[in-house]
Amino acid sequence: MKAIGFTKHLNIDDPESLINFEVNKPTPKGHDLLVHTSAVSVNPVDVGVRKGGRTVLKHPKIIGWDACGIVSEVGSDVTLFKPGDRVFYAGSFIRSGSDSEYQLVDERIVGHAPKSLKDDQAAAMPLTSLTAYEALFEQLELTFDKDKNNGKTILIINGAGGVGSVATQLAHLAGLTVISTASRPESIKWTKEHGADYVVNHREDLVKQVNELGYKYVDYILELKDIDGHWKEMCKLIKPEGRIASITENRNPINLRLLTDKKAHFSWEWMYTKSYYHTDDMITQHEILDKVAEMLDDGQLQCTLTRSISPLNAKNLREAHKLVESGHMIGKVVVSDWE
Structure with missing residues (x-):
């Protein structure tokens, strides 16, 4: 599958700061969903993790903590979703991120995507x-x-x-x-x-x-x-x-x-705490995202997407990172549709 990541903590203007590469598609187990991602958003945490370090990694690290996509496969313990469901989520801090064509994510931190929003709009909303x-x-x-x-x-x-x-x-x-x-x-x-x-x-x-x-x-x-x-x-x-x-x-x-x-x-408040420690109330993130989706569909909440970039590749993801790094972003930036 296609993926975007880094091996060196470089300035975002460096073409090697985020690179395109390929990696084996993972297999879902337990409560995992395998999601075919279609749109990802960039948050300050992406910038912090990409920049924060000095070591050279043996294998590219995939980050990304906002996504919209379609459930492709499910693990044996999954009860909340089925293949074909359209979902949105922010993922876990300790697992491979959403900047990949397919991603494993625990169903208990995933919501049904808002029906009224396009993929790029939906991907702007989970983490925030x-x-x-x-x-x-x-x-x-x-x-x-x-x-x-x-x-x-x-x-x-x-x-x-x-x-x-x-x-x-x-x-x-x-x-x-x-x-x-x-x-x-x-x-x-x-x-x-x-x-x-x-x-x-x-x-x-x-x-x-x-x-x-x-x-x-x-x-x-x-x-x-x-x-x-x-x-x-x-x-x-x-x-x-x-x-x-x-x-x-x-x-x-x-x-x-x-x-x-x-x-x-x-x-x-740290949004990742529940998935990081697998707390007893982890499923509340599924419940919150479903409620947020309803509020977006009902018009109670406004989508905060302000910049949408396509296609989804390393070059455009670097552009999105640069926008967030500027410190002047209003709302959210999303990169969608795999090249």
Whole structure:
């Protein structure tokens, strides 16, 4: 089968940073689906794994954590899908990725693809939707009860990014007042279109800006970019007994003492945890993706695809990586249709 990967951690402008090659098609066992992929999305994690290292690999590493495709074969324990089903998923951090013509993925982290979306649109949604949904409804413990959320506020840092674009929509649907951060005219416009009631600039003093909106504190904070740079601001803005969740890694120690007198909660969100550790609730990712598909088909959620590239080959995947690396991506980029 065709595949795209790397053996060296190189600058994306180097033609060897991502290469085309062929490898044997795998065989599904147990709960595995063998999916014939048709479209893949690029996320910051792809860039981080591709760049992060110095060793030269003996065999090319296949990455990719967003895909849409058709189930080709199933393992002996599969009950949720059958061959011919159209699916979408974000996959596992510890298995071969979606940048291959065929991929093995556990059925418990796979959803039925939205019927109303094309393959490239569907491939844009899994990782960001799972991350946003888990962060809001598992880590921050929100519900979709609008009466309960009436009058409550959430600050979403980096609301125009991939995860933020879904999180603003979900928080808005749940009935919260959404304060999003963005710094450029186009990103401000984007996040307002996706559910933000107010927009503040993350390059300026967040505490001052949120206070000027009339809010001394916010009930929830979802941090999606630069936890080190915003930690003290978040600790000042969070309401007593409020909740903060973050998806970004810290490079400096986090001073949790700043939350002591507020008795505030802090938690991490990592979309891969369930599949990485095979947690007892791993199947919830299947359930979340099916729910997201319904919300997309019903028009409650908007697809966040902003750039679609074809055909699917190393050259075009390098272009997609370059767009994500720029740090100026709004929404998602997808590469589709194998060359």
